[in-house]
Amino acid sequence: MHHVVLERWSRGDSLLHRRDARAKWVVTPLFLALVATAQPFDGPLGAAYAALLVCSLLLARLPVFQALARAALVLPFAGVFALAALLSGQPERAGELAVKAYLSALAVLLLVGTTPFIALVRGLESLGAPRFLILVSQFVYRYLFVISEQAQHMRASSACRGGFGRRNRRAALRAAAGAVSVLFARSYARAENIHRAMLARGFHGHFHPLRHGRFGSADAAYLALASALLIGLRLAMPRL
Amino acid sequence: MHIPDGFLSTPVWAGMNLAAWPAAGYLAGRAQKGFEETRVPLLGVMGAFVFAAQMINFPVGVGTSGHLVGSALLAVTLGPAAAAVVMTVILGIQALIFQDGGLLALGANVFNMAVVGTLAGWLPFHFWGAGKGRKAAVFLGAFLSVVVAAALAVAELLLSGIPMPGAILGISLALFLVSAAIEGALTLAVFQALEGLNRDFIRKPVPARGGVLAAVLVAAVLLAAVGVVFASTQPDGLEKLAENVGIADRAKAYFGTPLADYETRFLESSWLRKASAGLAGLVLIYVACLLLGRMARRQRSV
Numbered sequence: 001m002h003h004v005v006l007e008r009w010s011r012g013d014s015l016l017h018r019r020d021a022r023a024k025w026v027v028t029p030l031f032l033a034l035v036a037t038a039q040p041f042d043g044p045l046g047a048a049y050a051a052l053l054v055c056s057l058l059l060a061r062l063p064v065f066q067a068l069a070r071a072a073l074v075l076p077f078a079g080v081f082a083l084a085a086l087l088s089g090q091p092e093r094a095g096e097l098a099v100k101a102y103l104s105a106l107a108v109l110l111l112v113g114t115t116p117f118i119a120l121v122r123g124l125e126s127l128g129a130p131r132f133l134i135l136v137s138q139f140v141y142r143y144l145f146v147i148s149e150q151a152q153h154m155r156a157s158s159a160c161r162g163g164f165g166r167r168n169r170r171a172a173l174r175a176a177a178g179a180v181s182v183l184f185a186r187s188y189a190r191a192e193n194i195h196r197a198m199l200a201r202g203f204h205g206h207f208h209p210l211r212h213g214r215f216g217s218a219d220a221a222y223l224a225l226a227s228a229l230l231i232g233l234r235l236a237m238p239r240l
Numbered sequence: 241m242h243i244p245d246g247f248l249s250t251p252v253w254a255g256m257n258l259a260a261w262p263a264a265g266y267l268a269g270r271a272q273k274g275f276e277e278t279r280v281p282l283l284g285v286m287g288a289f290v291f292a293a294q295m296i297n298f299p300v301g302v303g304t305s306g307h308l309v310g311s312a313l314l315a316v317t318l319g320p321a322a323a324a325v326v327m328t329v330i331l332g333i334q335a336l337i338f339q340d341g342g343l344l345a346l347g348a349n350v351f352n353m354a355v356v357g358t359l360a361g362w363l364p365f366h367f368w369g370a371g372k373g374r375k376a377a378v379f380l381g382a383f384l385s386v387v388v389a390a391a392l393a394v395a396e397l398l399l400s401g402i403p404m405p406g407a408i409l410g411i412s413l414a415l416f417l418v419s420a421a422i423e424g425a426l427t428l429a430v431f432q433a434l435e436g437l438n439r440d441f442i443r444k445p446v447p448a449r450g451g452v453l454a455a456v457l458v459a460a461v462l463l464a465a466v467g468v469v470f471a472s473t474q475p476d477g478l479e480k481l482a483e484n485v486g487i488a489d490r491a492k493a494y495f496g497t498p499l500a501d502y503e504t505r506f507l508e509s510s511w512l513r514k515a516s517a518g519l520a521g522l523v524l525i526y527v528a529c530l531l532l533g534r535m536a537r538r539q540r541s542v
Contacts, residue, residue: 006337020380034343037250073339076245081247081402090401097402100246106341108245112336120336123520130278132268137329139284144291144333151292177300180308181437184289184317184430188441191285198281205280 004145005070009062009113016060016114020219021123021126025228028111032104034234041096045237046103052229053106060114067113071106117141122209130207138207148189154179241393242298242334242349245342249400255345256396260524263355270321286318289324291333298426311353312361312382312427316369317434317441318453329352352392354384361385363532369445375428382427387419 010017031049057064078101085094112120118138119194125134158179246255271283290310298307314323328350334340341349361381368377394412397406434441 029343032245032342036246036253036344070339077242077244078246080408081397083275084405084408085403088405090403093403097246101244101342102246104245104342104344108336108343109339117337122533130265130268132272133264133325133329136283136287136325137332139281140287140291140326140329140333141337143285145289147285147288148295151295155296155358164488173298173425173429174433175434176296177426178295179296181433183293184434184441185437187285187289187292188282191282194281195286208465 005066006109006112008116008157010116012114014060014114016056016110018218019114019222020116020215021119022026022127022215023219023223023226024111025120025123026116026223027230028107030227031107033228034230035100035103035107039232040092041100044238045234046099048233049103049230049239052233053103053110054112057113061108061114062110067106067109071109074101074105113215118209119213122213135205135207143187143190147183147190150186151183153185170240177235241390242331242341242350243345243393243396247342247400247402248345248348248396252396252400253344253348256351257344260347260351260355264350265326267321267324267328267355271325274319274321283318283326284329286314290314290326290330298422298429308398308426308430309382309386309423309511311358312365312378312385312423313430315358315362315381315505316365316431316443319443320358320366323362324354324358327358330354342413348393348396352389352396355373356392357385357389359532360388364445366445369422369443375432377430379424379428381424383420383424384421387416390420471512 033050035041054064057067060229075098078098082098085091086099115123120140121129121137121141123136125131158175264397290313291306293310294307296307311323311327314326317323318326331341331349332346335346335349361384364377364380364384368374390412394404394409397437397536431442
């Protein structure tokens with residue numbers, strides 16, 4: 001499963017991995033906003049930001065080519081609209097759309113690839129996000145893999161028994177709906193078991209982290225440096 | 241349709257974030273009140289279920305298969321507020337982990353799919369879910385949840401000045417209608433299977449009273465109309481049409497010099513005006529949904 005790749009990347013150790021999630025939560029949206037508001041988004045700025053992202057990937061010791069390929073997941077969607085822009089005679093607009101979408105996806109990938117998901121949402125929580133949303137997202141992320149695996153097992157076993165397709169389409173549809181409803185019921189039951197087990201272990205609405213992240217001077221330095229670099233590049237580029 | 245970053249213009253993404261996050265916070269508060277705090281595992285596991293259910297392919301049509309989106313199914317099982325919270329979380333995880341949708345555009349995606357989409361999926365069931373029209377209500381809810389979310393997304397893209405020729409607009413509209421019908425059929429099929437399994441999974445809606453029907457119809461018409469109006473305010477398309485037909489030249493000939501100055505000023509300000517008009521429309525939908533939600537809650541407590 002490809003999402004496990006990101007999990008492995010985020011467990012790495014580098015200068016960027018060690019920075020506090022809160023600092024990254026400021027720098028990444030800043031980058032995205034600077035890219036989104038740049039109008040027109042011209043070549044030099046795009047090249048400078050792309051170089052900055054690649055340098056960061058190298059600094060984080062992430063596999064650069066894999067990351068570049070993964071960020072290309074946005075290109076099919078962007079490509080359709082870029083094609084539409086091309087057809088309506090705006091080639092520069094088409095390029096801008098594709099480049100902006102790609103660089104933004106790469107920046108988000110850098111954020112997620114250098115920060116474990118749990119640290120990411122904890123950072124959001126300490127920045128003031130509603131705790132209920134944070135709790136739910138921790139659970140979704142935790143059980144995503146478990147329930148997906150269960151769905152895969154169900155798919156495999158149904159294929160062993162002759163599969164969902166082939167004969168009568170109506171029967172096939174009902175079989176698939178039945179599979180989803182069984183998955184629903186099993187997930188529901190699992191949630192109740194989890195709930196009971198958590199209550200038995202003294203859960204009262206909050207997870208206690210093993211390590212408390214501290215916002216150190218290195219994090220502050222990273223925040224200041226990265227923001228200054230991004231804003232400086234944006235301001236300097238049009239005049240070059 | 242998950243909008244990536246780089247597509248929405250600044251007023252649109254900023255406005256959508258401003259609209260979406262307070263709404264998500266409000267819904268989270270309501271969901272928290274509806275459930276005991278410690279039942280949060282249920283919402284989390286059901287979110288994981290939606291991800292997993294999307295892996296099960298349904299055979300639809302010739303050689304193609306579709307999968308469930310799930311917001312309407314969650315709404316009729318967990319209730320609208322909890323479903324909206326779960327969908328918000330799912331969209332966030334899709335943006336972060338699966339590179340599906342942007343981070344700045346997350347506000348827009350949350351607003352389209354998790355807030356308005358889920359409410360649209362719930363409303364028909366809320367009003368007709370108890371009577372004979374139960375199945376139709378489930379189908380209609382799932383259908384609306386996809387159509388409304390897609391219409392909003394297209395409207396936002398058009399407002400941002402993404403060039404979309406009429407042909408592409410038409411094709412994507414047709415695709416949306418087809419996928420909405422598929423979502424309706426799949427949701428209905430799963431709904432019936434769930435009902436056969438255990439009736440307690442399904443929420444029990446309060447039977448509707450008179451007058452409410454009108455409100456729903458108005459809301460539906462409003463949503464549809466706003467979508468169409470957005471689509472037709474696309475400036476480039478209209479201008480191009482005018483150019484092609486030759487009105488532009490003739491218009492210039494008729495309204496020669498006296499209007500020239502005014503015209504440029506109008507063009508300069510028109511972008512801002514259209515954007516603000518669009519945002520005002522979105523705010524209107526938002527307020528309408530909030531009011532409907534209030535009404536629905538009052539009714540349930542009666």
